[in-house]
Every structure is written in C-alpha cells, then in structure tokens.
Amino acid sequence: MSSSGEYNNQMPSDTMMVEVANGIWFRVYDEFNTHIVDTIIKRAEAFDMEKIIRRYMRDYHVSLDIAEIHHRELKRFLVLSAIFDEEIGMRGAVDNLWHTFLLFTREYLEFCYLIAGTGIIIHHAPNTELAEQNIAHVDTETMPHDYLTFWRAYKYIFGVSPPADAWPQ
Template identity: 40%
Template sequence: MNSPSWITILLVIVILSFIIAFCNFIWNSLRKIRGRQLHGSRKHSSRVTPELPPIVKAGSPASELASRLEAALPATYQDMLKQRVLSEHPDMTEQEYAWRWQELKRFFVLCAVLDRVPMFSRDVDEIWHEMLMYTYEYQQFSERYLGRMLHHAPNTGNEQTLLPTERAWFDTIYVELFGWHEYSAKLWGSFFRVPLPREELEAITSSHFNVNHGQKRFNAWTYEKLPAARTAMDAVIRNLQERVQSAQAEAPRQEKRVSFQNSDVLLAAAVYFAWNSPDQFREHMIPDEQELQKHHSSSSCTYSSACGSGGSDPGDSSSCSGDSSCSSGSSCSSCGSGCSS
C-alpha cells in the first residue's frame, strides 16, 4: 500500500487546525457570554458586599503614606489589573474586587511600616498574583512607592499557625492605621486571636528603643528613607507605648470593655490583655453581646463569625458564608527582601 502523499498529510493538518481553532472560538465565546451575564448581575449581587470605606481611617498616621501609594499607581495600571482580574475570575463581583484591591493596598502600606508582613489572605493574594503579571508596571510601582522592589513570596497556607506573633502585630498595626470592619475580617480572618509578646511590649517602652538600632519589628529602611513611613511609625510606636503604660498602671482585672467598632477602645483592650492576661487573651477579645446583636445582620459574613465569638475558630473559612471565603495563608513580604521561596 502506498504511503499517503504529502498533499493528503497537509490537508489533514489543515482540517485539524481548523477544528481546533473553531473549538477554541466556541469556548471563548461561551466564556465571554457567561462573563457578560455575571457582569450584568454584579450590580445586583454587590448589595451583599458592604460599602467600601476609605483606605485609611480618619486621622490615621498613615494618611501621607497612603497618598504616596495612590500616587505610585497609574490609573491605566489599575484599570488593566481590574479588567484582567474580572476576566480571569468571572464569578467575582466588582464590589468584591474593590474590597480585595483595597485590602492589598492596605497590605502595601503595612509593608512600609513593619519589617515582615505575612500575607494572611488567599483572596487578597489572588489580586497580588494578577498584579505581578504586569512585570514592568509592578516594578515601576515598587520604585515609585518604596524606592526599591516590593517582593512577593509564594503561597504556603500556613501563616496563621506558623507565624502567630506576626499575626498579632499585623492585627495591631492594621487597626491602628485602618480601623476594623467585619468584611476586612472576612478577608483576613478574625483579628486579635493571639496577644503581642510581653517581651516585645517591654522592649518598645524601653528608653533605649530605636527603630534604627537593635529592633527587628519595624521597617528600619523605610524609616530612614521615607518621611511618610517615619511619620506613621512614630505615631504607631508612641500610641503603643502609651497603651502599654496604661496597662501597667491598671490593676489586673478579668473584665474590660472590648469594642470592635471603636479602634481606640479595641487597641487599648488588646494591649491590656496581652500584658495582664495573655493566657486568656483569646477569650477576652470577643465583641460585646450588644454589639454582636447590633451588627449581626450587617454583613453576609456575620459579625460573630468574623470575630470568632461563640467558640468558633476565627481562621476557619467554614464560619463564613457569602461571596468570599475567610481562607487565610499565602505569602509574606517585607520591603526589599520578602520571604524566601
């Protein structure tokens, strides 16, 4: 039997190529149609996601740092990122994207304040991954914002359990700069589950404490190079020192007001119990019952599940419902170095 001629082989290749191209066309068309349907429903589903607050709370010492961050992000870069994310994740609503993007920007602010900042949210980290796809734009953003590269480390999924002290610092500085919101807790996991170490609280109140010498918690590089970061750190440290001094002066007691709707009260309680009752810290740092009832229906992820009250595990994604998970754990970053991959 004669072997097929080259014309026959070429014809088969052309036919197969056409079939593959046609199948890809149909697949992409169906995906776009589904994406448009979901996009059309975003204005309806956004009602289950709360209104987005400002990136920093009123009077935050990080206001100047947040302005520097926003100035380092061109509108074209942000638009490209949003289009890419919503295209790659057609089930994500625009309001949910806005929350994740804002929480990522808050994370970047924290990277200018703290020396090590683990990425505790897989949801927020998804946006970071997509942001990194624009390599040149991301490098330019890092240089404009921090003066050097802001590195990303791969997702591990173990940060909550392996880095409890870093999580305690994350919670404290986050609330100091941005305040607390139940939807933020939905994305990051519950706040104030572990106390700040007493030895670190003692160190920060020492007359010898200096960001540029001997300490390993605050970002000494940005403290030296960026006045906006220095302003934020000085205020954070000063407020923390005052809260530690108050905790030292007060007689130990089992009850103290804890308000998740008042940042000053919340932080004062967190420092007080970290200093005076670290072994019972988790039990103390739950919302007041009246607050619980007042805000119970304000979010698709309930106030109680976001705070881990009632004995629920604050880091357990099963404690939440709605359009975003409470999953945690991904990567860690610090200005200029990041965690090793």
C-alpha cells in the first residue's frame, strides 16, 4: 500500500486473521482493508474479457446469458483467490471459463497483476483427488475443505452465498 492509502498493485507480505463465519477464521493479507478490496473488485469487474467469453461460448456451447453469469463468477473467484491467503477451491462449469481464460496468457497475466499485484499469478491447481469424482451436489458435511473455504469467503466478501446457477450446491 502506498503512503497515501492507495492500492499500488503490490501484494502485501503479512497476513492477519478475519472471522468469516461464526468461529471460522481465515488468513487475509493485512493491508487489504475494505477500500482496497472494493478497488480490486472494481478492477476485476472492469477488465475486458469479451474475446475470451466469445471463445468460451464457442468451445463449450454456452449461451450468452450463462456465459455472463460464469464471467462474473470467475472474476469473483479470482478476486477471492487474490485477497485470501487460503486454499480456495472451485467446482462446476465456471472452471471451464477459467480454462479458456488461461489460453489467453497475456490477458490472464494482465488480469492477475491488476488484481493480485505485479508479478503475482493466480495459479490453477486442480484437486486431483476430486477430479475423479463428479460432484453434482455438495453440502457442508461432505464439501471439500477448499470449496467450503470458497463458500465462506464468497459470503464474507460479497455478502451473499454463491449463486446456485453457477456453483454446485
């Protein structure tokens, strides 16, 4: 963070704990105050992914309405991945859009640097144990830890649960 309090695209090095649900604490980069998180969200929302969305629609035979939902949700997922120092898991169709985004390496790097900090890449690290399972329904009793972390972080940052039309419930 710069001395003026502006977000300067440098990832803070220290972490602090925040309570995201009753008795559930996550590590978050300690310089990420509400203003900085809002700035990161706005930067993510403003990032142009039009050609990536077109490619995603073509490759996965997805309608524009669905692609727009997945577009918003991928950006939200990547924002959470940038601000929380926790394993954030993903399930469902939004992952296909992430795969498409990764094909556009220049744009993907630009996006990562814009929201996570210069030189920071948000890596796609599939959970190989769960890759063999086709998870259609997930609940808090059987939900993998990284996906449960995603759900709790999402609700903490965005104030609502992840939408059912984008994320397996």
